[in-house]
Amino acid sequence: MNRALGLTGLIIGFGGSIVAIFMLIGALRTRRADLAKMGRAYSLVVLAGAVLAVVAMQLALAQRDYTILYVAQNGSSTTPFLFNVAAMWSALEGSILLWGIILAGYITVVAHKVRKRMDDPLVIWALIVMFAVSIFFFGLMLTAANPFVANSPAPGFDGPGPNPLLQNHVLMAFHPPMLYLGYVGFTVPFAFAIAALITGRVGEGWLIETRRWTLFAWGFLTAGIILGAWWSYEVLGWGGYWGWDPVENASLLPWLTGTAYIHSVMVQERRGMLRVWNLSLLCATFSLTILGTFLTRSGVVQSVHAFTAGSVGPLLLGFFALIVAVSVGLIGWRGDQLRSVGRIDSAVSREGAFLANNLVFAALAFVVMLGTVFPLIVEAVAGDALSVGPPYFNRMTMPLGLTLLFLMAIAPVLPWRKASGELLRERLWWPAWFGIGSLALSVVLGARGIAALLAFTIGGFAAGSAFRQIALATRRQGWRGLVGRANGGMVVHLGTIMIGVALAASMSFMSQGEFTLARGETAHIGGHTVRYVDSHTVEYNNRISLIARIKVDDKVVYEPRLNRFRASGQTVPTPSVKAGPRSDIMLSITSAPSEDDPSLGLRVIVWPMVTWIWVGGLVMLFGTVLAIFPGKRRNPLQAVSEPTPMELEHSR
Amino acid sequence: MTEVESSASQNGADGLGPSADEHVGVADAPKGASTKVKSRRAKQRQRWWWWLLMAGAALAVIVSSSSKPPTEGVGEERLFYLASQLKCVQCVGESVAGSAAPIAVQFRSQIREQMGKGLTNDEILDYFASRYDDVLLTPPSRGIGSLVWVLPVVVIGGCALGLGLAIRRWSETSGQARVMTDEDESLVAEALADDD
Numbered sequence: 074m075n076r077a078l079g080l081t082g083l084i085i086g087f088g089g090s091i092v093a094i095f096m097l098i099g100a101l102r103t104r105r106a107d108l109a110k111m112g113r114a115y116s117l118v119v120l121a122g123a124v125l126a127v128v129a130m131q132l133a134l135a136q137r138d139y140t141i142l143y144v145a146q147n148g149s150s151t152t153p154f155l156f157n158v159a160a161m162w163s164a165l166e167g168s169i170l171l172w173g174i175i176l177a178g179y180i181t182v183v184a185h186k187v188r189k190r191m192d193d194p195l196v197i198w199a200l201i202v203m204f205a206v207s208i209f210f211f212g213l214m215l216t217a218a219n220p221f222v223a224n225s226p227a228p229g230f231d232g233p234g235p236n237p238l239l240q241n242h243v244l245m246a247f248h249p250p251m252l253y254l255g256y257v258g259f260t261v262p263f264a265f266a267i268a269a270l271i272t273g274r275v276g277e278g279w280l281i282e283t284r285r286w287t288l289f290a291w292g293f294l295t296a297g298i299i300l301g302a303w304w305s306y307e308v309l310g311w312g313g314y315w316g317w318d319p320v321e322n323a324s325l326l327p328w329l330t331g332t333a334y335i336h337s338v339m340v341q342e343r344r345g346m347l348r349v350w351n352l353s354l355l356c357a358t359f360s361l362t363i364l365g366t367f368l369t370r371s372g373v374v375q376s377v378h379a380f381t382a383g384s385v386g387p388l389l390l391g392f393f394a395l396i397v398a399v400s401v402g403l404i405g406w407r408g409d410q411l412r413s414v415g416r417i418d419s420a421v422s423r424e425g426a427f428l429a430n431n432l433v434f435a436a437l438a439f440v441v442m443l444g445t446v447f448p449l450i451v452e453a454v455a456g457d458a459l460s461v462g463p464p465y466f467n468r469m470t471m472p473l474g475l476t477l478l479f480l481m482a483i484a485p486v487l488p489w490r491k492a493s494g495e496l497l498r499e500r501l502w503w504p505a506w507f508g509i510g511s512l513a514l515s516v517v518l519g520a521r522g523i524a525a526l527l528a529f530t531i532g533g534f535a536a537g538s539a540f541r542q543i544a545l546a547t548r549r550q551g552w553r554g555l556v557g558r559a560n561g562g563m564v565v566h567l568g569t570i571m572i573g574v575a576l577a578a579s580m581s582f583m584s585q586g587e588f589t590l591a592r593g594e595t596a597h598i599g600g601h602t603v604r605y606v607d608s609h610t611v612e613y614n615n616r617i618s619l620i621a622r623i624k625v626d627d628k629v630v631y632e633p634r635l636n637r638f639r640a641s642g643q644t645v646p647t648p649s650v651k652a653g654p655r656s657d658i659m660l661s662i663t664s665a666p667s668e669d670d671p672s673l674g675l676r677v678i679v680w681p682m683v684t685w686i687w688v689g690g691l692v693m694l695f696g697t698v699l700a701i702f703p704g705k706r707r708n709p710l711q712a713v714s715e716p717t718p719m720e721l722e723h724s725r
Numbered sequence: 726m727t728e729v730e731s732s733a734s735q736n737g738a739d740g741l742g743p744s745a746d747e748h749v750g751v752a753d754a755p756k757g758a759s760t761k762v763k764s765r766r767a768k769q770r771q772r773w774w775w776w777l778l779m780a781g782a783a784l785a786v787i788v789s790s791s792s793k794p795p796t797e798g799v800g801e802e803r804l805f806y807l808a809s810q811l812k813c814v815q816c817v818g819e820s821v822a823g824s825a826a827p828i829a830v831q832f833r834s835q836i837r838e839q840m841g842k843g844l845t846n847d848e849i850l851d852y853f854a855s856r857y858d859d860v861l862l863t864p865p866s867r868g869i870g871s872l873v874w875v876l877p878v879v880v881i882g883g884c885a886l887g888l889g890l891a892i893r894r895w896s897e898t899s900g901q902a903r904v905m906t907d908e909d910e911s912l913v914a915e916a917l918a919d920d921d
Contacts, residue, residue, distance in 0.1 A: 309823075318818045417895040425892065432888055436881040447864070447873045455869050460812050462820065462862025469877060498771050505779060512783055522792040530783055581792075586801040587833070598801075646825060663825055 075133035076141050079221040082125030086173065087211035089118035090204045097201050101194060109191040113200060116177070116184035119207055123170075123177035130161055130170060130220055139232060142224035143167060149234030149640045151615035156240035162249040163235035165370050165385065166220035171250065172366075173210045175257045180207060183261055183286075195279065198268035199261075206260055209392055217385040234615065237638045237645045244304040252297030252324060256362040258290025259331065263359035266352055270403040275410050277342055280351070284338075284558075285701050287355075291331050292697035298324050299690035306683070307650060313579075314686065317466040322445045323365030326438055330358040333434035339558075340424045343489060346413040349404060350431070356400035361438075363393045373449065419491040426484035433476050440469045467580070475527055478573055481566050482508070482535035485542050500541070507537025520582070528577030532570045539563040539570070561700025568692030575685035585678040587663065591671065599679035601626055601658060608666060608673065615639055619665050621673055623649075625658055633675075635662045656681040799840045807836050807846060811853055812862050820862060 096112030099105070132138070134157050139145040147160045147167070161167040180203045187196045214220060239245050262283035269279040301324065302314040315321060334354040341347050367373070371386030404411065417424055444461040451457050486500040511533025515526060542563045546554030554560055584599035595604045608621040619635040633649040648661035657680045664674030795803040808822035813829045821832045832853070839849045853860050864870040 313823070316818060316820075316823065417892050419896055420889070420892045428888060428892070432881075432884055435884070436877070439880060440877050443873060443876060451869055457869065458859040459864055459870050460859055460862050461864050461873055462812060464810055464863040465873065495771060498773075498776065499767070505776070509779060509783060512786060516786060516790070521790040523787055523790065526787040526790055530787065584802065585805050661825075663830070 075129045075136070075138050076221045076223060079126045079129030079133070079141075080215075082122045082127075082129060083173075083211055083214050083219075083221070085122030085125065086119050086177065087122070087208065087215055089115050089122055090207040090211060093119070093204045094201055094208070097197050097204070100191075101197055106192045109197055110188075112197075113184045113188065113191055115204075116181045116200075119204070119211075120174075120177040120181045122211075123174040126170060126214075126220075127161070127174050130167065131158065134158070134160055137232070139226035139230055140224055141220075142222040143220045145224045145226055145230070145232050147235050148232045149615065150231050151640055152234040152240060153615065155243065155246050156235060159239070159246040159249075160235045162253075163239045163245075166214070166218045166222075168249065168253075168370075169210060169214055169218045169385075170220050171253055172257060173207070173214060175250075175253050176203075176207050176210060176260060179257060179261055180204065183264075194272050195265070195268050195274055198271050199264040202264035202267045203260055206264075213385060213388055217388050231640065233640045234638070237616075237636070237641060237643045238308060240615070240638075241636070241645060241647055242304055242308045244300055244307065248297060248300040248304050251293055251300055255290050255292075255294025255297050256324075256327065256365075258286065258293055259327065259355075259359045259362060261286040261290070262355055266355045267399070267403065270352065270407050273407060273410060275348060275352075275407055277345065280338055280342060287331070287335060287338075288697055288701050291328075291335060292694055292701075294324070294328050294331065295693055295697070296690070298328060299687065299693075303687060307648070313680075314683070317444070317463045319445050320369045322441050323361075323368050325441055326365060327358045327361040329434050329438040329441065330354050330361060333431045333438075334358060336427050336434075337431045340427050344424055346417070346424065347428075348411045348413060349408070352404055352411070353400070354431075356396065356404075360393055360396040360400070363389060363396060367393060368445065421487070421492045421497070423484065423487045423489045426480055426487050430477070430480050430484065433473055433480065437470060437473050437477075440473070441466070444469070471524055474573060475524075475531060478528065478531040478535050478570065481570065482531060482538045485538050485563060485566070501538070504534050504537030504541055507540070508532075508534030511536075520578070522581050525577045525581035528574055532574040532577075536567060536570050539566045556699045556702040558700045561696045561698070561702070564696030564699055565693050566696075568689045568694075568696055571685050571689030571692060575682040575689060578682040579680050579686070582681045583678060585676070588675050588677065589664075589672050590675055591673075594672075596675075596677070598677050599656075601677075601679060603660070603675070603677055605673050605675065606630070618647075619662065621662055621675075623660050623675065625651075625660075631658070631660045633660045633662050635665050652684045654684060657683045794846070796846055797843075799837065803840060803846075804833065804836055807840075807849055808833055810850060810862055812860050814857055814860055 093112045093115035096108050096115065100109035100112060130143070133141050133144045134148050137144065137148050137150055139148070143164065143166050147164050148157065152160065162171045180200070183203065184200060187193075187200075190196050234240065265279045265283045265286075269275050298321075301321065305316065305321075306314040309316075331354075334351060337347055337354065338351055341351050367386060367389035371389060373386060417428075419425060444466055447461050448459055451459055482504060483497075483501070486497070486504070488496070508530045512526060512530040515529040520526060520529065543554065543560065546560050546563075548554070555564065586596065586598045588596040588603070590596060590603075590605040592605055592607060595602050597603075602625070604624045604627070606622040606624055608619060611618050611620060616636045616638045618637075620632050621634075623631045623633065625631055629651060631649040631651060634647040635644060636647060637644045646661050646663075648659050650657055650659045659678045659680060661676045661678075662674065663676050666673050794806045797803075805822045808829075809820050811821040811832060813819045813821050813824040813826055813832070815828045816824045816826050819826075819829070821829045821836075835853075836849060839852060844852070850861065864873045866874060
């Protein structure tokens with residue numbers, strides 16, 4: 074029953090997308106707006122199909138309907154409600170289903186937004202591209218990644234439930250949907266970019282049209298990545314918030330190119346330059362979401378996240394190749410129209426800074442990509458096994474990250490076209506003192522180490538610049554000085570700086586230790602005392618938990634757990650973390666007390682400033698929301714750049 | 726509020742926020758300077774040696790506080806530094822420092838033992854590298870593995886150089902007016918014809 078319902082939904086989504094494309098192409102050929110309107114309306118059919126499939130999957134999970142293979146593999150009678158709902162995206166097929174419904178949702182909203190412009194070929198082509206992407210994903214679900222494969226369970230069969238790591242923290246219910254809202258959201262600007270290339274309207278119109286969509290997708294991608302880091306911090310405990318795991322890298326790659334795009338697009342809007350580059354960045358961002366899905370879901374790169382080894386690899390890789398080929402082909406075809414009208418006058422200018430920013434983001438993306446796929450390439454070419462791990466990524470990305478911080482300090486005060494040294498010295502005076510103050514404070518508080526102190530100094534400098542811009546804007550415009558792209562962007566910068574500083578602090582000054590403690594015994598670490606009080610076990614529906622009570626500094630009681638899941642038999646620790654503004658203390662049980670050895674194995678980590686990563690993430694999101702709000706409209710006649718020499722002579 | 730600041734806010738450069746900054750963009754001097762009323766503080770800002778002093782002092786403080794990973798002793802800090810350089814061979818995507826697996830626990834006790842014998846960091850890592858395949862998380866700097874270090878430097882350096890040259894070329898030609906070619910003219914004619 075559920076299976077039939079789900080398959081019907083998938084077929085409706087697949088068929089609806091095909092019919093929509095035929096109608097829209099028909100509308101383009103016959104120039105009939107009514108056909109286009111009907112094609113547009115099919116977005117609702119696709120959405121209905123996706124909703125039907127998701128409802129069927131949720132019903133099947135709720136009823137533990139083991140006649141569906143996916144439920145038999147990922148459901149269990151002992152899984153609590155929330156994680157049972159989240160089981161839909163805990164493995165490959167279900168996460169493609171999540172992708173499908175989010176894509177259908179985006180198509181529907183876009184189709185609604187453009188309802189009055191269905192005689193515009195640009196809009197029609199954009200919808201065609203989106204429906205084509207939807208054909209691929211529904212097609213994928215009907216073939217290689219079918220979530221509704223039949224299964225005949227033995228009587229009394231009970232599934233293993235989702236991977237224990239995935240049912241250990243409530244964040245798992247939110248991190249994947251957020252991430253996918255970001256990934257899939259880039260389909261919209263991508264579709265408009267392709268449509269602009271096809272129709273030849275490669276000017277700045279499509280950029281402005283998709284500005285908010287891009288920010289929206291970027292905001293969700295940012296939120297998804299940070300939530301993922303938080304999840305891994307809370308659940309994996311020891312590994313920390315970021316392990317340069319291929320799955321994490323796969324989510325970072327489109328974020329890097331997307332962030333580069335958000336910046337360089339301003340150069341195109343203002344000066345009409347970088348058209349090819351912007352189109353390439355956007356196409357790269359979208360194709361990297363697909364490549365990331367391929368890397369993580371095909372099992373090609375083993376990692377803690379690659380829970381599944383699917384047969385979808387070749388299909389995803391083929392789709393990726395198709396996107397790249399179409400993008401490159403179209404950009405090449407329209408090459409003559411993509412020539413820029415503007416020229417860069419000086420490297421020391423706003424556009425020069427954006428170019429430098431793009432270079433660094435592209436470099437980061439290159440390093441992350443290379444490090445992620447390098448072991449695969451070496452294995453394929455030379456047959457050697459080698460690892461590219463966190464030491465490599467940290468060493469390579471650190472200088473690039475510091476460069477970005479530095480650019481964040483300089484770029485916001487730079488004018489377009491050309492800046493003089495005098496102007497820079499005037500505008501950067503206070504921000505520079507902010508940096509010096511930040512350095513002095515760090516040294517007084519006992520911070521040492523070149524990388525960390527550089528990060529704190531440049532971070533302070535950059536924060537000074539952002540504060541300066543915000544102060545100037547709010548002094549003049551009141552609360553309106555906080556909204557709009559430039560002003561909201563400064564708030565995003567502040568959040569980014571917070572994260573950068575917190576990363577530097579937590580990586581440089583973390584202290585950790587491993588102890589074996591008898592009851593009542595005390596250990597010392599990082600200026601804290603840790604005393605093992607006692608432990609007991611609690612039986613839950615789906616797991617047995619050993620709970621230890623640990624007193625830190627003779628005040629706060631921590632309760633780290635060691636869980637043994639009944640369905641899978643796996644043992645997973647739940648660390649106990651208490652966050653503080655200066656540092657977090659994290660306790661994790663490494664070995665349970667037994668009959669023979671009643672002492673407790675305990676790992677203690679003191680992480681400085683980690684809380685500020687999450688606070689910084691919130692600030693970034695807040696800034697993104699501010700940036701999405703329309704700012705004060707600029708009078709188009711207002712001059713925004715250096716007057717030409719001619720005009721200057723006149724005015725004298 | 727000093728005179729500088731009030732004059733600065735008149736000049737539209739500073740008082741107008743981000744979009745305002747775009748206003749000025751002037752090469753030579755902010756208008757505030759042209760009012761000829763400059764406070765001492767404003768002059769200070771323009772002295773290059775102030776900036777040099779500031780940057781120099783900051784750099785001196787930063788460089789003098791270098792902290793290297795611990796190279797001797799048996800402390801936990803050194804243990805976890807070494808453990809973070811080693812891959813947990815039976816886990817997926819975890820280092821010896823970051824894993825709870827029995828093999829990682831065993832590795833850590835081996836590291837402790839080696840530290841106790843007074844071996845250097847390199848000797849300890851070599852010890853593991855000689856016993857296990859693919860155990861180092863840092864790719865080798867010899868052989869095919871060195872490409873992962875060299876490629877980014879070459880590619881990023883090349884791109885930076887190319888970008889720098891391109892900007893120089895652009896800025897040299899930016900003053901010249903662009904001449905309309907026949908091709909441009911035919912494009913315009915085509916576009917106009919389309920509209921009719």
